[in-house]
Amino acid sequence: MNKFFIMLAHSYFSKLKAKSFIISTIIIAGALVLLTNFDQILSSFGGEDEEKIVVKDETGYLYSMLKAQVTVLNKDIKLSPSDDTNEEIEKKIEEEEIKGQLILTEGKDGLPSALYKSASLSDSTVSSDLQLALQNIKSSLAANKLELSSEELAGLSGPVTFEKEALSEGAKSEEELSxxxxxxxxxxxxxxFSVIAYANMTAMEVATEKSSRVMEILISSVSPVKQMFAKIIGIGLVGLTQLAVILAVGYVTLLNRKDDFAGGFFESFGFESLSVSVILFAVVYFLLGYFLYATLAALLGSLVSRIEDVQQMIMPMTFLIMIGFFISMFGLGNPESSFITITSYIPFFTPMVMFLRAGMLDLPVYEPIIGILVLVATIILLGVFGARVYRGGVLLYGKSNSYKDIKKAIDLTNNK
Structure with missing residues (x-):
């Protein structure tokens, strides 16, 4: 047993000290800090973000109304009238002295019409805000022509009242579901991303040791089965360490800006009402999903002799993870569908699909537990089978990119 823990510690600390681990952790944590402070970073350049638009008002009355509307919608848009010719204004646009030109006219119906000119149409923010401001003016002028009051206009343009009510006891409300x-x-x-990254890391670790012939030395002192599970658990601990660092950085960063995000980011993503059960299910299904795919990855990694063959060998496993993820994305819109319910009990999809159902629906306690038991049973069966393949697979050398080598590995195990 001491040899197992020595192998586990070696797998854990060798990855923990690796430059790739340190650099990737710093990059992810740094990206998280930048993401949560992105608005402040942008605002620090706010002085240079003013969009200067010259307005040629051919109606004589729309400019003042438009300026009042734009001031409310987007303070970065600075409107100014101009008596320059169109050629002079277009030259200023080309020389980037101004952002664009807005020509205001009246349509045949007597309502506002406009033409916006700019160097390119790639920046749609300015034109969209100008269009919205003119739309508000048009609605107001049309209401005046029809002698509608402001209350009547608001009633016409306001959204329809449409409420939803769930009849099932304990069903979540629309707000809770969102x-x-x-x-x-x-x-x-x-x-x-965690499962796919760390499962791939397990396969690469096995293939690297095998390609460098280190495996031949190891199996003379430690059984291949102990090696396999030491690598799986060791790399799993590496993953948990990295995630703990990232979550700690994210928690501290978000905690410092909690008041800024209150009612916005936190509310829209459900962080303000985050329950302990959702976090618990996320951790449990992440760990079980990792052990499921890491065991499969170690099995497949033991069959290849060259690092270059690893990605080809584990590609079907990667597709399984992707399919489970895409099913979950579909299930976000309809978590109660029969398709989602059935696939949540298929072991290779359970970590994500059952978590989706447990997080969004008020399931009976036994359903998530059945999902956990299905995963545990599959991991045990895959572990027993994987150990047999791994024991013989680490002795296979030469070109190996076929799943027929699984039979060869089992035969080698049986003959030992």
Missing amino acids: QARGIVYVLLFFIY
Whole structure:
């Protein structure tokens, strides 16, 4: 047993000290800090973000109304009248002295019409805000022509009252579902990228040792089965360490800006009403998903003799993870569909699809537990089978990119 823990510690600390681990952790944590402070970073350049638009008002009355509307919609847009000719204005646009030109006219119906000119149409923010401001003016002028009051106009343009009510006892409200959908969406990405990254790392670790002939030395002192599970658990601990660092950085960063995000980011993604059960399910299904795919990755990694063959060998496994993720994305819109319910009990899809259902629906306690038991049973069966393949696979050398080598590995195990 001491040899197992020595192998586990070696797998863990060798990856922990690796430059790739340190650099990737710093990059991800730094990106998280930048993302949560992105608005402040942009605002620091706010002085240079003014969009100067010259307006040629051929109606004589629209400019003042438009300026009042734009001031409310977007303070970065600075309107100014101009008596220059169109050629002079277009030259200023080309020389980037101004952002664009807006020509205001009246249509045949007596309502506002406009033409916006700029160097390119790639920046749609300015034109969209100008269009919205003119739309508000048009609605107001049309209401005056029809002698409608402001209340009547608001009634016509306002959204229809449409309420929803769930009849099932314990069913979540529309607001609760939206919040649950946001947090589940974020955690699904977390599970997907984590599982696929660390499972691939396990396969690469096995293939690297085998290609360098280190495996031949190791199997003389430690059984291949102990090696396999030491690598799986060791790399799993590396993953948990990295995720703990990232989550700690994210928590501290978000905590410092909690008041800024209150009612916005936190509310839209469901962080304000985040329950302990959702976090618990995310951790449990992440760990089980990792052990499921890491065991499969170690099995497949033991069959190749060259690092170049690893990606080709584990490609079907990667597709399985991707399919489970895409099913979960579909399920965000309809988590109660029969398709989602059935696939949540298929072991290779359970980590993400069952988590989706547990996070968004009020499931009976036994359903997530059945999903966990299905995963545990599959991991055990895959572990037993994988150990047999791994024991013989580490002794296979030469070109190996076929799943027929699984039989060869088992035969080698049986003959030992």
